[in-house]
Amino acid sequence: MSAHQTADPDIVVLREGTEGLSMASYADALRERLPDRTVALARTPAEERDLVPTARAVTGITIDADLLDRADRLELFACTFAGTDHVPTDALREHGVSVTNAGGIHAPGIAEQAIANMLVFARNLHEGFRRKSNGEWRHFQSREFTDSTVTVVGLGSIGQAVVQRLAGFEVGTIGIRYTPEKGGPTDEVLGFDDDDVHAALARSDYVVLACPLNDLTRGLIGEAELATLPPEAVVVNAARGGLVDTDALVSALQTEGIRGAALDVTDPEPLPPDHVLWDLENCLITPHTGGHTPKHWDRLADIVASNVAALDGDGELENAVVTPDADG
Numbered sequence: 426m427s428a429h430q431t432a433d434p435d436i437v438v439l440r441e442g443t444e445g446l447s448m449a450s451y452a453d454a455l456r457e458r459l460p461d462r463t464v465a466l467a468r469t470p471a472e473e474r475d476l477v478p479t480a481r482a483v484t485g486i487t488i489d490a491d492l493l494d495r496a497d498r499l500e501l502f503a504c505t506f507a508g509t510d511h512v513p514t515d516a517l518r519e520h521g522v523s524v525t526n527a528g529g530i531h532a533p534g535i536a537e538q539a540i541a542n543m544l545v546f547a548r549n550l551h552e553g554f555r556r557k558s559n560g561e562w563r564h565f566q567s568r569e570f571t572d573s574t575v576t577v578v579g580l581g582s583i584g585q586a587v588v589q590r591l592a593g594f595e596v597g598t599i600g601i602r603y604t605p606e607k608g609g610p611t612d613e614v615l616g617f618d619d620d621d622v623h624a625a626l627a628r629s630d631y632v633v634l635a636c637p638l639n640d641l642t643r644g645l646i647g648e649a650e651l652a653t654l655p656p657e658a659v660v661v662n663a664a665r666g667g668l669v670d671t672d673a674l675v676s677a678l679q680t681e682g683i684r685g686a687a688l689d690v691t692d693p694e695p696l697p698p699d700h701v702l703w704d705l706e707n708c709l710i711t712p713h714t715g716g717h718t719p720k721h722w723d724r725l726a727d728i729v730a731s732n733v734a735a736l737d738g739d740g741e742l743e744n745a746v747v748t749p750d751a752d753g
Contacts, residue, residue: 433498434465436733437476439485443505444717451484451505451722458730482733490516500736503729507531509746517747524747525732529582530724531716535635535689536586538715539663542687543631544570546659551709571595576629578645579636580609583663587633599625601636617641626653631661638665648673651682659685663715666692671702678705689715 436459438452452466465480467473477483478495484503490513493499499522504512507528517524545551547570556563575591576599577584588598588610600611601622608614615621622645626632632654636642646660647670654660660683662669671692677683685707694713702708718724728743735742742748 433463433479434476435459435462435480436464436482436484436729437473437480438464438466439473439477439483439488440466440468440470441486443486444721446721448485451726454722454726455484455730458726459733462733481736482729484729487512488517493517493520493522496520496522501525501732501742503732504746505725512746514747518749521749522747523742523745523749525728525742525744526746527725527728528744530721530728531718532582532586533720534718535583535663535715536590538689538711539587539633539635539661539687540590542661542709543573543575543633543659545709546631546685546687547573551706555706573597573630574599574628575631575633576601576625577611577633577635578668579634579664580611580614581635581637584633584635585610587635587663599628601625603641622650623653626650626658627655629654629658631659634660634662634664634668636664636668638667643667644670646670646674648676651677654683656681656683658683659687661687663689666690666694675701675705678702678707681707685709687711689713 436455438448438455440448442448449466452464455464465476467476474492477488477492479498481498482501482503483499484505486505488502493516499520501523502517504524504526507526509524509526512524514524547568549565549567552565556565572595574597577587578601580600580602584600591598598611600609600614601617602609602614603617605614605616615625645668651673669692674686678686687709689711690713696702696710702710731740732742734740
């Protein structure tokens with residue numbers, strides 16, 4: 426083991442990385458924030474088997490449930506993803522281990538990309554890109570983003586970051602959230618029932634999808650919703666591909682039922698190379714890169730370091746998914 430490894434580490438960083446980022450860099454970021462704690466990087470399966478049972482906190486994509494029976498010191502598993510469906514949360518709860526996630530760390534990048542996609546359509550920049558690639562100095566018509574109406578579906582960390590960045594653009598905003606009675610940062614807040622969704626879509630120039638994928642939201646934008654959208658509307662999916670009925674979207678784009686779409690996520694994903702969406706000039710596609718940022722580990726390390734301090738009673742857990750004491 427390296428000099429940083431110890432028989433009883435405070436925090437163990439698991440070996441499997443994400444988004445091409447080094448887990449060693451993540452461990453270093455935690456050490457910078459927690460100089461009085463021992464942070465061990467488990468570089469192999471054998472090191473994970475040795476270190477996890479003696480750790481107080483473990484962080485990574487997921488954790489092997491078989492290790493929990495021997496993990497008598499373990500109090501916290503800090504997932505490096507926002508979603509935790511793949512994590513053995515029931516087993517962790519049974520062993521009295523709290524679970525937190527990485528929710529919010531991707532919000533700035535996703536919000537910036539959503540804004541960028543709307544501006545591309547507002548100024549017709551994708552037509553400019555095409556003419557530049559063809560060496561054509563030919564003028565084309567653009568629009569203005571000013572005075573547009575932007576509906577943001579989901580007012581969590583990503584939706585709020587989008588609305589915050591829209592503030593200087595002189596646009597109207599509608600928010601859709603599960604609990605509209607709580608209000609929000611948009612000019613108007615509606616709920617997820619069909620009447621509210623269609624009322625918002627009918628007035629939208631741009632729709633930004635920033636909500637989780639679940640039974641309520643799967644296929645949220647389908648044939649009926651695309652028919653409600655004005656023909657000049659643009660759909661920006663910054664969340665999950667399953668929020669949109671892909672076949673219905675293709676039809677709407679092909680028939681100019683809507684002006685365009687910007688997709689950072691697709692259904693299916695990855696999008697097959699022969700899929701028709703690749704050939705549609707009014708569809709912008711990026712390969713799920715909205716959340717990529719060089720600040721990934723710094724933002725996550727801030728959360729995890731705060732939560733390690735919370736284990737000693739210094740504040741509440743941030744981004745808690747499972748809290749055994751509260752869950753009984």
